[in-house]
Amino acid sequence: DQQVKQNSPSLSVQEGRISILNCDYTNSMFDYFLWYKKYPAEGPTFLISISSIKDKNEDGRFTVFLNKSAKHLSLHIVPSQPGDSAVYFCAASGLGGGADGLTFGKGTHLIIQP
Amino acid sequence: DAGITQSPRYKITETGRQVTLMCHQTWSHSYMFWYRQDLGHGLRLIYYSAAADITDKGEVPDGYVVSRSKTENFPLTLESATRSQTSVYFCASRGAGNEQFFGPGTRLTVL
Numbered sequence: 001d002q003q004v005k006q007n008s009p010s011l012s013v014q015e016g017r018i019s020i021l022n023c024d025y026t027n028s029m030f031d032y033f034l035w036y037k038k039y040p041a042e043g044p045t046f047l048i049s050i051s052s053i054k055d056k057n058e059d060g061r062f063t064v065f066l067n068k069s070a071k072h073l074s075l076h077i078v079p080s081q082p083g084d085s086a087v088y089f090c091a092a093s094g095l096g097g098g099a100d101g102l103t104f105g106k107g108t109h110l111i112i113q114p
Numbered sequence: 115d116a117g118i119t120q121s122p123r124y125k126i127t128e129t130g131r132q133v134t135l136m137c138h139q140t141w142s143h144s145y146m147f148w149y150r151q152d153l154g155h156g157l158r159l160i161y162y163s164a165a166a167d168i169t170d171k172g173e174v175p176d177g178y179v180v181s182r183s184k185t186e187n188f189p190l191t192l193e194s195a196t197r198s199q200t201s202v203y204f205c206a207s208r209g210a211g212n213e214q215f216f217g218p219g220t221r222l223t224v225l
Contacts, residue, residue, distance in 0.1 A: 004156075006156075032212050034212070034213065034214075036216075041218075041219070042218055042219070043204055043206075043216035043217050043218045043219050044157070044204070044216045045216070046213045046214070046215065049212065049213060089156060089157065091157075093212060098208060098212045098214060099145055099162075099164060099208070100162060100170070100172075101147055101149075101159035101162050101172050101173075102147075102157075102159070102214060103159075104149075104156040104157040104158070105156055106154065106155065106156040107156055
């Protein structure tokens with residue numbers, strides 16, 4: 001059973017607009033969440049993270065929101081740029097801080113249209 | 115080169131052969147991980163290691179063996195490759211923070 005779900009396999013957004021990528025989780029023991037960006041033929045690159053004690057974390061154009069009661073997080077990219085076109089993975093770790101690995105969603109392919 | 119490297123980047127082998135994928139990191143991170151990425155599955159954890167000589171199974175360990183005699187190296191061996199092990203393999207390391215840093219991946223094809 002999938003513990004981290006990204007229900008949108010792909011998302012198309014116009015350049016300059018906001019991109020919103022969503023992620024749901026089922027395991028209440030998850031307490032740290034991360035977003036990774038992946039280009040073809042490259043490894044995933046860490047983007048931004050959030051601890052379960054927070055509900056928002058911002059880094060430049062990227063903001064992650066966490067709603068613990070709904071077990072839902074989202075990544076907002078404002079404004080969207082052509083270089084943002086990539087696959088985005090949501091990941092979660094338990095109380096060990098990911099020492100025993102991360103649990104990933106299946107990814108969302110973001111396409112930024114000119 | 116600083117960071118985390120994987121070799122080979124591409125490998126084609128035949129069913130039943132032994133294959134070893136290499137992973138090397140220069141950060142002296144304690145934690146290292148192996149994931150596989152398959153269409154429709156995202157990344158799944160194969161094995162992880164908390165330090166030299168300490169390894170443990172992840173979600174999908176069957177058919178794989180790991181070792182960690184040195185902190186900087188974490189090789190993954192497929193003892194008898196099967197077609198179902200055709201995948202892209204990513205090695206990662208983690209330092210004091212929660213973030214994991216990934217290598218460029220090895221694309222393995224088992225014929």
